[in-house]
Amino acid sequence: MKTLGLGSVLLAVLRREVSLALRQKGEVLTPLVFFVVIASLFPLGVGPESALLQRMAPGVLWVSALLAAMLSLQRLFATDYADGSLEQMALSSTPLGLLVVAKAISHFLLSGLPLVLMAPVLGLQFGLDGRALGLLMLTLLLGTPTLSLIGSIGAALTLGVRGAGVLLSLLILPLYIPVLIFGAGAVESDAAGMGAGGHLSLLAAMLVLSIFFAPIATTTALRISLE
Amino acid sequence: MKTSDIHWFKFSSPPNFYWLAGRMWPWFATLAATLTLIGLWIAFFVAPIDAQQGQGYRIIFVHVPASQMAMFIYLVMAAWAGFGLAFNTRLSGMMASALAPTGALFAFLSLLTGALWGKPMWGTWWVWDARLTSTLILLFLYLGFLALQSSIDDARRADKACAVLALVGVVNVPIIYFSVNWWNTLHQGASVSLSKSPSMAAPMLWGMLIMVVAFWMYTIAVTLARVRTIILDRERHTEWVKNAVE
Amino acid sequence: MFCFPVETVFPLEKTLFPRDHARFIRSRLCTWRDVISAHSFNQPFDLKPASTLSFSKLGCNRGGRQLFQNVDCVLEAGRWLYVAGANGVGKTSLLRMVCGLAPIEAGDILWNGTPIHAQADAYRQDLCYLGHLNALQESMTVQENLVFTAALGGLAPDAAQTRAVLKQFGVPGREHQLVRHLSQGQKRRVALSRLALSPARLWVLDEPFVAMDEAGVRMLADLIAAHLTQGGLAVLTSHQQVDIGTIPAQMLELRA
Numbered sequence: 001m002k003t004l005g006l007g008s009v010l011l012a013v014l015r016r017e018v019s020l021a022l023r024q025k026g027e028v029l030t031p032l033v034f035f036v037v038i039a040s041l042f043p044l045g046v047g048p049e050s051a052l053l054q055r056m057a058p059g060v061l062w063v064s065a066l067l068a069a070m071l072s073l074q075r076l077f078a079t080d081y082a083d084g085s086l087e088q089m090a091l092s093s094t095p096l097g098l099l100v101v102a103k104a105i106s107h108f109l110l111s112g113l114p115l116v117l118m119a120p121v122l123g124l125q126f127g128l129d130g131r132a133l134g135l136l137m138l139t140l141l142l143g144t145p146t147l148s149l150i151g152s153i154g155a156a157l158t159l160g161v162r163g164a165g166v167l168l169s170l171l172i173l174p175l176y177i178p179v180l181i182f183g184a185g186a187v188e189s190d191a192a193g194m195g196a197g198g199h200l201s202l203l204a205a206m207l208v209l210s211i212f213f214a215p216i217a218t219t220t221a222l223r224i225s226l227e
Numbered sequence: 228m229k230t231s232d233i234h235w236f237k238f239s240s241p242p243n244f245y246w247l248a249g250r251m252w253p254w255f256a257t258l259a260a261t262l263t264l265i266g267l268w269i270a271f272f273v274a275p276i277d278a279q280q281g282q283g284y285r286i287i288f289v290h291v292p293a294s295q296m297a298m299f300i301y302l303v304m305a306a307w308a309g310f311g312l313a314f315n316t317r318l319s320g321m322m323a324s325a326l327a328p329t330g331a332l333f334a335f336l337s338l339l340t341g342a343l344w345g346k347p348m349w350g351t352w353w354v355w356d357a358r359l360t361s362t363l364i365l366l367f368l369y370l371g372f373l374a375l376q377s378s379i380d381d382a383r384r385a386d387k388a389c390a391v392l393a394l395v396g397v398v399n400v401p402i403i404y405f406s407v408n409w410w411n412t413l414h415q416g417a418s419v420s421l422s423k424s425p426s427m428a429a430p431m432l433w434g435m436l437i438m439v440v441a442f443w444m445y446t447i448a449v450t451l452a453r454v455r456t457i458i459l460d461r462e463r464h465t466e467w468v469k470n471a472v473e
Numbered sequence: 474m475f476c477f478p479v480e481t482v483f484p485l486e487k488t489l490f491p492r493d494h495a496r497f498i499r500s501r502l503c504t505w506r507d508v509i510s511a512h513s514f515n516q517p518f519d520l521k522p523a524s525t526l527s528f529s530k531l532g533c534n535r536g537g538r539q540l541f542q543n544v545d546c547v548l549e550a551g552r553w554l555y556v557a558g559a560n561g562v563g564k565t566s567l568l569r570m571v572c573g574l575a576p577i578e579a580g581d582i583l584w585n586g587t588p589i590h591a592q593a594d595a596y597r598q599d600l601c602y603l604g605h606l607n608a609l610q611e612s613m614t615v616q617e618n619l620v621f622t623a624a625l626g627g628l629a630p631d632a633a634q635t636r637a638v639l640k641q642f643g644v645p646g647r648e649h650q651l652v653r654h655l656s657q658g659q660k661r662r663v664a665l666s667r668l669a670l671s672p673a674r675l676w677v678l679d680e681p682f683v684a685m686d687e688a689g690v691r692m693l694a695d696l697i698a699a700h701l702t703q704g705g706l707a708v709l710t711s712h713q714q715v716d717i718g719t720i721p722a723q724m725l726e727l728r729a
Contacts, residue, residue, distance in 0.1 A: 001623070001628045001629060001630050001631075001634065001670075002628070002629050003627055003628060003629070004624055004627050004628065004629050008624070008629075009624055009625065009627065012620075012621060012624040012625075016610075016613070016617070016621050019613070019617075020610065020612055020613065023612045023613075024612060079610075083606055083607065083608060083609065083610065083611070084604060084605075084606025084607060084608035085608045085609075085610060087574065087602070087604060087606070087608065088602070088608045088622060088625065089625060090574065091572055091573070091574070091597055091600060091602050092597065092625035092626055093594065093597050093598040093625075093626055093627055094625050094626075094627065095594070099625075153391070153395055157375065157388050157391060157392060158375070158378075161375075161378045161379055162378050163378055167371075167374055167375065167378055170367070170370065170371045170374055171371040171374075171375060171392060173367070174364050174367040174368050174371065174396075174399075174403070175395065175396070175399050175403075177364060177403055177406065177407070178399070178402050178403055178405075178406040181406045181407070181409065181410045182406060182409075185409075185410065185413065189413070202406075206402070213398070217391055217394070217395050220312075220391050221388065221391045223574075224384060224387045224388050224391065225384075225388070226574050227381075227384055227574065227575050227576060315576070464538065
C-alpha cells in the first residue's frame with residue numbers, strides 16, 4: 001500500500017464531502033433557495049421604492065447570506081457524529097485540525113460559493129449597478145470562508161445537543177457581526193465614494209485570523225463533544 | 228504565617244470552597260449595600276445639575292458602572308473558564324457558570340438605563356450608539372453561554388463547551404467593539420451619543436467610582452452565594468453534601 | 474507546510490544568543506523531523522520494540538456515579554485483554570478511555586510506559602478502535618468507505634487489496650454497492666474489515682461479535698489471533714465466550 005501525504009488526505013476529505021453533497025443535492029440546494037427567498041422577502045416588507053432598495057441591498061443580501069450559510073452548518077459534523085465517522089477521524093493519525101480545515105473548505109465550496117454566484121442576480125433585483133455587484137461578490141468571497149470557519153466552532157460545540165439548530169444560530173450570529181459590518185459596509189462605502197479598500201483589507205485580515213485560530217477552537221470543541 | 232504556609236490549592240476542592248464562600252459572602256454583601264447607598268447619595272444629592280442635561284443625567288451613575296461591569300465580568304468569566312479548561316479543575320467551571328447570570332443582568336441593566344436615559348434626552352427609547360450596541364451584542368454572548376450551559380446534560384461537558392465558547396467570545400469582543408465603533412461613526416456622525424458623557428466634575432467621578440466598586444462587591448457576593456448552590460447541585464452524590472444538607 | 478528554512482523563523486535568536494543558537498536550531502529540527510516522520514505511516518511492525526499497555530489505578534466517573542475505581546492491569550504484546558462485567562458497569566467507558574476519547578479522571582493509562590495523553594499523535598497511529606457504530610457513510614459505496622478510512626490513516630490501498638479484504642471478510646463482490654443496501658451483518662463485516670487494512674498494533678474492539686454469524690465469529694477470531702502472533706495487542710468486550718486461537722485471555726473483571 002502506498003502512503004499518503006497530508007495534502008492527499010486533505011484532498012480525500014474534500015472529495016468525500018463533495019461527492020456526498022452531490023448525492024444529496026437537496027441538502028446543498030435548500031440553503032441557496034432559502035437565500036433567494038429571504039432576500040426577496042425584504043422588498044415585500046418595505047415596499048418597492050427603488051432608492052430605498054438600493055440603499056438596503058448590501059445589508060439585506062449580507063444578512064440573507066449569513067442566515068443561509070448558517071442553515072447548512074448543522075450538516076457539517078452532525079451526520080459524521082451520528083454514524084461514528086467523526087470518532088474515527090478523531091482517532092486517526094491525521095491531525096484533527098487538518099480535517100476540520102478540510103471540512104470548512106468543503107462547506108465554503110458547497111454553500112459559500114453558490115451564494116457568491118447567486119448574489120449578483122439578487123443584487124440586480126435590488127437595482128445595484130455593475131460596480132456594486134462586483135464589490136458585493138468580492139466581499140462575499142472573502143467573507144463566506146470566515147463564516148464557514150467560525151461556524152464550524154459553533155457546529156462542533158452543539159453536536160448531539162438538544163435544539164442544536166437554533167442554539168447554533170444564537171451562539172454564532174454575534175460572532176458574525178464584524179464580518180457583516182465590514183462586508184456590507186464595503187459596498188456602501190464605495191457607493192458613497194469613500195472607497196472599499198479598508199473594508200476589504202479588514203475582511204481579509206479576519207479571514208486569515210480565523211484560518212489560524214478557528215481550527216484550534218473547533219478541534220477542542222470536537223474532542224469535548226466526543227467525550 | 229508566611230505566604231508559603233498558606234495552602235492556596237486547599238480551596239480548590241469544592242467542600243473547602245463551599246465553607247469559605249459561606250463565610251465570605253455576607254461581608255461582601257454588606258460592603259455592596261453600604262457602597263451603593265453612599266454612591267446613590269452622591270449621585271442624587273452631591274453631584275451638581277448638569278448644564279445641558281438637567282437632572283436626568285443622573286442615571287449615568289448606574290448606566291456606566293453597569294456597562295463596565297458587564298464587560299469586566301465577561302473577562303473574569305472567560306479567565307475562570309480558561310483556567311478550568313487548562314487545569315481540568317471542577318471549581319473553575321462552576322465559578323464561570325456562577326458569574327454568567329450576573330454578567331447578563333448587568334448587560335441588561337445597562338441597556339435598560341440607556342433606554343431610560345435616551346427617552347428624556349433625545350426623545351427615542353433606543354439609540355444605535357456604539358456602547359449600547361456593543362453591550363447588546365455582549366448580552367447575546369451571555370445568553371448564548373447560558374443557553375449552551377442549559378442544553379448539555381452532563382455538567383462537566385457543559386462546563387468545557389462553555390469554556391471554549393467564552394474564550395472564543397473574549398477574543399471576539401475587542402473585534403466586535405472596534406467594528407461597531409467604526410459602523411457607528413460611519414453612519415451616524417456621532418451627534419446622538421450616550422458615550423459622550425457630560426464633562427466630569429470631581430464629585431461625579433467619585434460617585435461613579437464608588438458605584439463601580441459597589442457593583443463589584445455585589446457581583447462577588449452574589450457569585451459566591453450562587454457557586455455554593457452549584458457546588459451542592461453538582462456534588463450531590465458525595466458524602467459531605469449529604470452531611471451538609473441534613 | 475514544513476518546508477521553509479528554520480533560520481527565517483528564528484533570526485532574532487541567532488543575533489542575540491549565537492552560542493545557544495546551534496543547540497536551539499538542532500532541537501527545533503529534531504521536533505520537526507519527528508513531526509514529519511510521525512506522518513510517514515509505513516513502518517512495519519517488526520522493527521518496533523514490543524509494546525505494553527497498562528492501567529494504573531484507573532477510575533471512572535459518569536454522570537456523578539463512580540463506575541469503577543483502582544483498576545490495575547498490564548497487557549503485553551501478543552496477549553489480549555477480555556474486559557468483562559455486567560451491563561452498565563463501564564466497559565464501553567473503559568474502552569473509550571483507552572482510545573483517548575474520554576478523559577481520564579483518576580489514574581493513568583500507559584502505552585509503552587508513557588501516559589497516552591503525553592504522546593497523543595504517536596499513540597493514535599498505533600490504535601484502531603471499533604465501537605458500537607460502524608462509521609460507514611450510507612450514501613457511499615463500500616469501496617469508497619474503505620479507501621477513505623485508509624486515507625485517514627495515511628494509506629492508499631489499491632482496488633485489488635480492497636477486493637481481497639472484502640473477500641476475506643465474507644462480503645465478496647460488494648465494492649461498488651452503496652452501504653445502505655447491505656444488511657446489518659454485512660455492514661458490521663465491512664466495518665471490521667478496516668482492521669485488516671490498518672497497521673495499528675493495539676486493537677480496541679467493543680462487542681465485535683455482535684450481529685455476526687458463526688462463520689463470521691470464527692473468521693474474526695482467527696484474524697485477531699493472527700494479529701496477536703505478529704506482536705499486536707487487543708482489548709475486547711463481548712457477551713459471548715470466544716476463543717482467540719490458542720492464546721489465553723487476560724481477564725479484567727469490572728465491578729462497581
